Amino acid sequence: MFQSSELIASLSTSIAELHGAPQPENALPSEEALTHARGALLQHLPSAGVGLEATLKHLREDIVPGFSASSRSSNYYGFVTGGTTPAAGLADNLVTAYDQNVGVHLPKETVATNVEDRALSLLCELLKLDPMSWPHRIFTTGATASNVVGLACGREYVITEAAAVRSDSETSVGEIGIFEAMHRAGIDKMQILTTVPHSSLSKAASILGMGRASIKLVGLEGSTHRFDIPLLKKLLTQPGTASIVAISASEVNTGLFATTGLKEMQEIRSLCDQYGAWIHVDGAFGIMGRILNSPNHASLISACEGLDLADSITGDGHKLLNVPYDCGFFFSRHREIASRVFQNPNAAYLSAGGDTDIMSPLNIGLENSRRLRALPVYSSLIAYGSDGYRDMLERQIGLARGIAGFLLDSEDFELLPEFTGSRADVLNNIYIIVLFKAKDEGLNKELVDRIKATYKIQLSGTAWEGKPACRFAVSNWKADVKRDLPVIKQVLDQVVATWKSEK
Numbered sequence: 419m420f421q422s423s424e425l426i427a428s429l430s431t432s433i434a435e436l437h438g439a440p441q442p443e444n445a446l447p448s449e450e451a452l453t454h455a456r457g458a459l460l461q462h463l464p465s466a467g468v469g470l471e472a473t474l475k476h477l478r479e480d481i482v483p484g485f486s487a488s489s490r491s492s493n494y495y496g497f498v499t500g501g502t503t504p505a506a507g508l509a510d511n512l513v514t515a516y517d518q519n520v521g522v523h524l525p526k527e528t529v530a531t532n533v534e535d536r537a538l539s540l541l542c543e544l545l546k547l548d549p550m551s552w553p554h555r556i557f558t559t560g561a562t563a564s565n566v567v568g569l570a571c572g573r574e575y576v577i578t579e580a581a582a583v584r585s586d587s588e589t590s591v592g593e594i595g596i597f598e599a600m601h602r603a604g605i606d607k608m609q610i611l612t613t614v615p616h617s618s619l620s621k622a623a624s625i626l627g628m629g630r631a632s633i634k635l636v637g638l639e640g641s642t643h644r645f646d647i648p649l650l651k652k653l654l655t656q657p658g659t660a661s662i663v664a665i666s667a668s669e670v671n672t673g674l675f676a677t678t679g680l681k682e683m684q685e686i687r688s689l690c691d692q693y694g695a696w697i698h699v700d701g702a703f704g705i706m707g708r709i710l711n712s713p714n715h716a717s718l719i720s721a722c723e724g725l726d727l728a729d730s731i732t733g734d735g736h737k738l739l740n741v742p743y744d745c746g747f748f749f750s751r752h753r754e755i756a757s758r759v760f761q762n763p764n765a766a767y768l769s770a771g772g773d774t775d776i777m778s779p780l781n782i783g784l785e786n787s788r789r790l791r792a793l794p795v796y797s798s799l800i801a802y803g804s805d806g807y808r809d810m811l812e813r814q815i816g817l818a819r820g821i822a823g824f825l826l827d828s829e830d831f832e833l834l835p836e837f838t839g840s841r842a843d844v845l846n847n848i849y850i851i852v853l854f855k856a857k858d859e860g861l862n863k864e865l866v867d868r869i870k871a872t873y874k875i876q877l878s879g880t881a882w883e884g885k886p887a888c889r890f891a892v893s894n895w896k897a898d899v900k901r902d903l904p905v906i907k908q909v910l911d912q913v914v915a916t917w918k919s920e921k
């Protein structure tokens with residue numbers, strides 16, 4: 419079945435690595451490894467190829483040592499990387515070996531679209547979303563792409579809603595374009611109302627012709643991640659303006675959720691219904707909070723309640739679902755909007771055969787030809803089940819809270835954002851992200867670099883209220899409080915001790 423024994427050899431090597439390889443000790447490659455890898459890259463295309471064996475040797479010996487531990491290791495806390503579960507990794511190798519194209523639903527030729535459809539409905543089940551209520555479901559390349567899809571659907575919807583009040587002529591943006599549709603709908607402005615948005619939301623707004631400037635922050639003063647509801651209402655009522663409300667369900671710097679519970683979501687939903695607005699939830703990693711069920715996680719559980727009142731939801735597969743890059747997902751309640759935006763028109767040879775309850779992915783998503791990125795998701799979901807995923811997430815939250823607790827007790831560090839309330843309240847709001855700074859301003863400026871220079875752990879630098887800050891994002895299924903927390907504490911203690919000894 420495989421093309422060649424070499425392919426099998428290379429696949430089994432990576433499979434063995436997934437199963438048995440010890441954790442890489444270093445979170446980052448050494449400078450020498452990086453320099454070596456860069457220098458070893460072939461400058462020019464060889465006319466006679468170097469062959470498979472030499473290529474494999476080059477990959478293993480020159481290039482791979484220049485990779486960061488990234489998702490292979492749980493000592494990598496930069497960005498929100500996610501790992502790869504063994505089940506997802508094995509399936510991903512099969513995806514490559516069998517190279518299915520999941521563009522068109524061809525039930526007589528391949529089961530690929532059924533796998534995708536089932537993976538998406540299992541995912542709905544995991545996230546306590548009724549698959550019947552979310553008929554537009556699609557895998558994407560990541561949360562950025564899902565946000566593009568979400569805003570595209572929202573744009574189509576809000577302009578159509580506004581136009582319906584004035585006339586019954588065609589106003590689909592997908593058909594007549596944004597200028598004409600807005601003109602016919604009597605709209606001269608589009609706005610995206612949100613709090614602490616991920617940067618990819620601005621990018622999506624730019625791609626879709628709404629513009630980065632259409633993003634309007636409606637956060638509460640002093641609690642910018644929360645909605646200022648009166649302000650939201652005021653902006654929604656502006657005449658000649660169509661609105662999308664974007665909810666940051668776990669924000670990337672702090673992990674905080676924009677909404678606190680069902681009541682708040684109901685209030686936002688009813689405002690949006692009144693003014694024809696679309697609600698998009700960016701839950702890239704936050705949406706996974708819906709699988710929690712323990713009293714320890716009560717405030718996270720509450721923050722995830724009512725997210726199902728949205729029109730569309732973004733999620734990332736390659737973050738907390740712990741499947742390989744590139745994998746995101748998107749759910750929307752509006753099947754007809756999906757076709758209006760993404761219909762790939764007039765290509766008879768691409769039409770689906772057989773039953774039509776599975777829509778051809780090319781008519782409801784960005785790409786035409788695409789990888790079977792559903793298979794790793796399907797495999798990982800069935801291998802570990804909802805309990806397995808809950809256990810993974812609980813371990814990750816446990817580690818984040820362990821780090822936060824250590825920082826709260828420390829004389830040298832400060833947990834951010836500034837908070838009021840008890841220690842228990844603060845810890846109960848910690849999800850998988852821990853933002854902090856060093857109290858000593860001098861050390862704080864160098865903190866990220868000094869932590870990275872230990873090579874033991876990797877985290878991201880960011881800015882908070884105009885000052886440098888550090889951020890742990892725990893997002894690996896391997897997270898283990900007993901093993902990982904002591905390493906983190908030791909690194910932070912060591913960095914402080916070294917700083918003090920130099921003074």
Ligand SMILES: *Cc1c(COP(=O)(O)O)cnc(C)c1O
Nearest residue numbers: 560561562563616618670702734
């Ligand atoms: C990571 C992230 C994104 C972008 O996701 P990619 O997978 O990098 O495309 C969008 N929104 C939020 C909240 C994120 O955390």
